[in-house]
Amino acid sequence: MSQSPYISGSTSVSVIMLKVLLALVPGIVAYVWVFGGGVLVSLTLASITALVSEGVMLKLRNRPVRPFLMDGSALVTAWLLALALPPLAPWWLVVVGTLFAIVIAKQLYGGLGYNPFNPAMVGYAVLLISFPVIMTQWPAPLALAHAQLGFADQLHYIFSRGLPVDVQVDAITSATPLDYLKTQLKLQHALADISQAPVFGVVGAKGGELVTGAYLLGGLYLLQQRIVTWHIPVAFLAMLALVAGASSLLDPVHYAGAGFHLFSGASMLCAFFIATDPISGPTTPKGKLLFAAGIGLLTWLIRTYGGYPDGVAFAVLFMNICVPLIDAYTQPRVFGHKL
Amino acid sequence: MISTLFKFHGGVHPPEHKLESAATPIVEVPLPQRLVLPLRQHVGNVPKLQVAVGDHVLKGQLLAIADGMISASVHAPTSGTIVSIDEQLIPHASGLPDLCITLQADGEDRWVEHRALEYRDLPKAAVLEALRAGGVVGLGGATFPSHVKLREDAQHPVRTLILNGAECEPYITCDDRLMRERADQIVRGIEIMQYLLGAERCVVGIEDNKPEAAQAMRDACRLSSIPIEVATVPTLYPGGGAKQLIKVLTGLEVPSGKLPTEIGVQCFNVATAYTVHRFIHHGEPVISRVVTVTGKVARPGNFEVPLGMSIAELVQAAGGAAPESTGFVMGGPMMGFNLPSAEVPVVKATNCIIASAPDLFPPLPPAMPCIRCARCADACPVNLQPQELYWFAKSSNLEKARDYHLFDCIECGCCSYVCPSRIPLVQYYRYAKSEILAADKAKQAADLARERNEFRLARIEREKQERAAKHAQKAAGAKADVAGDEAKKAAIAAAMARAQAQKAEVVPQNTADLPPAVQEEIAGIDARREAVNEEKQEN
Ligand code: SF4
Ligand code: SF4
Numbered sequence: 059m060s061q062s063p064y065i066s067g068s069t070s071v072s073v074i075m076l077k078v079l080l081a082l083v084p085g086i087v088a089y090v091w092v093f094g095g096g097v098l099v100s101l102t103l104a105s106i107t108a109l110v111s112e113g114v115m116l117k118l119r120n121r122p123v124r125p126f127l128m129d130g131s132a133l134v135t136a137w138l139l140a141l142a143l144p145p146l147a148p149w150w151l152v153v154v155g156t157l158f159a160i161v162i163a164k165q166l167y168g169g170l171g172y173n174p175f176n177p178a179m180v181g182y183a184v185l186l187i188s189f190p191v192i193m194t195q196w197p198a199p200l201a202l203a204h205a206q207l208g209f210a211d212q213l214h215y216i217f218s219r220g221l222p223v224d225v226q227v228d229a230i231t232s233a234t235p236l237d238y239l240k241t242q243l244k245l246q247h248a249l250a251d252i253s254q255a256p257v258f259g260v261v262g263a264k265g266g267e268l269v270t271g272a273y274l275l276g277g278l279y280l281l282q283q284r285i286v287t288w289h290i291p292v293a294f295l296a297m298l299a300l301v302a303g304a305s306s307l308l309d310p311v312h313y314a315g316a317g318f319h320l321f322s323g324a325s326m327l328c329a330f331f332i333a334t335d336p337i338s339g340p341t342t343p344k345g346k347l348l349f350a351a352g353i354g355l356l357t358w359l360i361r362t363y364g365g366y367p368d369g370v371a372f373a374v375l376f377m378n379i380c381v382p383l384i385d386a387y388t389q390p391r392v393f394g395h396k397l
Numbered sequence: 398m399i400s401t402l403f404k405f406h407g408g409v410h411p412p413e414h415k416l417e418s419a420a421t422p423i424v425e426v427p428l429p430q431r432l433v434l435p436l437r438q439h440v441g442n443v444p445k446l447q448v449a450v451g452d453h454v455l456k457g458q459l460l461a462i463a464d465g466m467i468s469a470s471v472h473a474p475t476s477g478t479i480v481s482i483d484e485q486l487i488p489h490a491s492g493l494p495d496l497c498i499t500l501q502a503d504g505e506d507r508w509v510e511h512r513a514l515e516y517r518d519l520p521k522a523a524v525l526e527a528l529r530a531g532g533v534v535g536l537g538g539a540t541f542p543s544h545v546k547l548r549e550d551a552q553h554p555v556r557t558l559i560l561n562g563a564e565c566e567p568y569i570t571c572d573d574r575l576m577r578e579r580a581d582q583i584v585r586g587i588e589i590m591q592y593l594l595g596a597e598r599c600v601v602g603i604e605d606n607k608p609e610a611a612q613a614m615r616d617a618c619r620l621s622s623i624p625i626e627v628a629t630v631p632t633l634y635p636g637g638g639a640k641q642l643i644k645v646l647t648g649l650e651v652p653s654g655k656l657p658t659e660i661g662v663q664c665f666n667v668a669t670a671y672t673v674h675r676f677i678h679h680g681e682p683v684i685s686r687v688v689t690v691t692g693k694v695a696r697p698g699n700f701e702v703p704l705g706m707s708i709a710e711l712v713q714a715a716g717g718a719a720p721e722s723t724g725f726v727m728g729g730p731m732m733g734f735n736l737p738s739a740e741v742p743v744v745k746a747t748n749c750i751i752a753s754a755p756d757l758f759p760p761l762p763p764a765m766p767c768i769r770c771a772r773c774a775d776a777c778p779v780n781l782q783p784q785e786l787y788w789f790a791k792s793s794n795l796e797k798a799r800d801y802h803l804f805d806c807i808e809c810g811c812c813s814y815v816c817p818s819r820i821p822l823v824q825y826y827r828y829a830k831s832e833i834l835a836a837d838k839a840k841q842a843a844d845l846a847r848e849r850n851e852f853r854l855a856r857i858e859r860e861k862q863e864r865a866a867k868h869a870q871k872a873a874g875a876k877a878d879v880a881g882d883e884a885k886k887a888a889i890a891a892a893m894a895r896a897q898a899q900k901a902e903v904v905p906q907n908t909a910d911l912p913p914a915v916q917e918e919i920a921g922i923d924a925r926r927e928a929v930n931e932e933k934q935e936n
Binding site: 060061062063064065066067069070071073074122125126129131169170171172287336337339341342385389390391392393394395 | 810
């Protein structure tokens with residue numbers, strides 16, 4: 059005999075994950091527009107790897123395979139990782155990263171709901187530490203590249219690192235603006251001069267800012283659909299803007315402004331899709347604010363002073379560690395209780 | 398007069414399904430032949446039987462009289478003969494039988510002598526006493542004896558009297574129809590309540606999905622001798638929960654574990670006000686109530702039903718249940734429960750009967766793991782962290798669950814309703830609550846046993862010393878007598894002190910000062926728990 063309540067709302071885990079995937083579509087379209095169709099290959103590779111490894115692991119762990127494959131969470135992890143990797147990453151990099159995310163960071167911790175770390179970011183961080191050169195080698199946006207690769211060429215490059223005879227690697231890659239900015243600043247160049255470089259767009263990275271804008275669009279859809287609450291995106295972006303804005307105000311020669319930080323690298327992807335992963339994040343409203351502000355601050359610190367071009371992954375993973383503490387100290391006031 | 402409204406945290410908007418039953422006027426059901434009246438239809442003591450098998454009784458005649466302060470009387474809904482007094486299934490979530498009076502109607506429906514009370518000419522205590530004898534209890538579902546809540550308390554004077562006409566649960570429309578059709582009588586009842594409590598302000602709270610009821614109440618209140626506000630509150634489940642409605646109307650929160658009078662508020666259901674009026678102005682005790690019958694029935698609607706009529710017969714009055722119907726839920730879909738049988742009677746707590754079917758209330762798919770999405774926390778009207786409570790309940794970390802205010806959970810079901818992983822969260826809380834209370838009880842029993850043991854040891858010790866003293870006495874003569882006595886006294890005193898100290902330690906932590914309604918709920922949980930255990934053993 060079942061107990062009340064006898065009715066339930068219509069949102070299920072699959073619906074949530076599906077909407078997250080849907081919200082990523084504008085970003086993917088912009089990505090293809092800017093960097094070519096190579097990313098579609100990464101997405102497909104990551105998706106297949108994620109589903110197969112998740113299925114195998116579920117089987118090994120004696121869990122029902124169907125419902126957990128249908129929940130869509132593996133696909134979300136796969137897509138986020140694929141989008142975080144350089145667009146023309148070799149096929150094995152995508153596969154290794156996804157395997158790490160799904161098998162180690164997710165399934166070995168107990169599967170859906172039990173992973174303390176954001177699986178996509180674990181995959182990303184492992185790749186960044188293990189293969190730093192490939193991971194920081196970004197192809198230039200099509201508009202900037204000295205040589206254009208067609209989709210077939212991109213495919214060829216992804217699977218065998220082979221390039222058409224007349225194209226050199228240098229011709230298709232470039233430093234990302236975040237990277238470029240850091241090396242140039244180290245060379246004691248002034249920001250005003252650096253930002254004249256062709257890699258920079260209106261506010262962020264040339265081309266990249268378009269993708270970032272598309273992520274923002276998808277993020278707004280998630281907010282409107284109440285898949286995410288405002289706390290994490292707002293706190294993350296506000297903190298990032300605050301420290302970036304303040305530092306560039308104090309020392310405009312050496313620090314990039316808020317707009318640049320918001321529209322470069324994985325900022326928007328992080329704000330709406332990565333930091334908002336519910337499983338590895340805090341649950342209380344205040345906790346979400348703290349958590350996301352922490353990620354914003356750490357991201358800026360790593361970008362500005364750290365050894366890696368973008369700080370999102372490590373910032374997220376570090377804040378993941380703090381989640382139990384954050385939750386414990388941000389319990390809201392219960393009805394009828396004093397604080 | 399428009400007063401400011403406040404908000405409570407969370408809440409959900411389940412589909413209302415009120416139109417089905419709200420469209421038609423209240424219908425009086427044909428008199429049943431057999432009525433089964435549980436002695437206990439309220440929170441509190443079981444009333445004392447006043448009749449025996451074979452007695453002929455008249456309509457409105459006292460069958461069982463309230464026993465003690467928190468208790469309510471039971472009356473005959475029609476005239477007839479008492480044919481049995483025995484244990485029968487009652488409409489309770491536990492599914493356990495309880496003592497019931499079975500009345501065979503004689504078809505004459507002849508009233509016992511009854512008359513109105515000139516309540517303003519009587520001392521208030523006498524009016525309250527009358528209400529206690531009249532079987533007046535809260536009809537919103539809690540069935541707490543009303544006379545207790547209508548008592549003036551110098552320490553906690555009631556400034557605001559709130560009438561709950563929110564009716565926030567889906568499907569239920571009995572209060573809606575009552576307000577539309579009998580607003581003036583409800584207002585007469587409110588006047589009596591206001592008089593008894595000496596409240597300065599009276600507010601009727603009605604959710605804004607019942608504009609006709611609100612209008613009817615407004616019109617009736619305008620004609621009242623006292624100022625009564627009618628406030629339409631936003632439709633948001635569980636806005637009709639007493640604490641939630643109080644918050645919305647006054648901005649005040651009833652402190653955890655305390656009664657509303659703590660903050661100068663008292664809250665009654667509108668149907669309760671109606672019965673107060675019927676009793677005081679017409680001398681009619683509570684022998685019938687309005688019940689919504691809806692769901693998979695041919696003619697959903699509201700019915701004036703004599704208490705004791707079987708659910709099966711009542712459903713017949715609504716045109717019968719559809720063939721696909723698989724059972725009956727008493728109450729709403731959010732907080733109601735499955736009836737153990739269609740043969741159970743309508744009682745004072747029966748506000749709604751829903752003929753359920755799998756397409757109406759689909760069985761939950763297998764639960765997924767919690768994804769920590771906090772939707773439950775966002776929906777919780779008590780601002781709890783249901784996902785944490787779930788975690789603690791699941792891992793039997795019951796102390797932690799208590800620390801995270803498990804006992805503030807009102808089991809409204811909002812968290813389960815929104816959970817995308819379809820985890821039956823409330824079931825975990827019910828389980829955890831009953832486990833904790835059972836553990837508390839066991840601990841008390843163990844402490845008692847230990848205390849007894851201490852006394853036993855003290856006695857043995859004393860006897861030993863007495864024996865020693867006797868020996869000494871023999872040896873040392875009369876002088877030792879005093880010493881022996883002293884030792885005896887000392888030993889007893891030491892034992893008593895130990896026992897006292899221990900007793901002081903074991904004051905049950907959370908349950909001692911709970912209001913009776915909660916304790917009743919706890920009793921219910923206990924019963925359910927036992928039922929579940931029995932089930933387990935059977936399997
Ligand atoms: S709504 Fe369900 S899945 Fe989400 S946090 Fe609450 S219990 Fe977990
Ligand atoms: S059932 Fe309890 S925990 Fe769940 S929403 Fe209601 S009060 Fe909160």
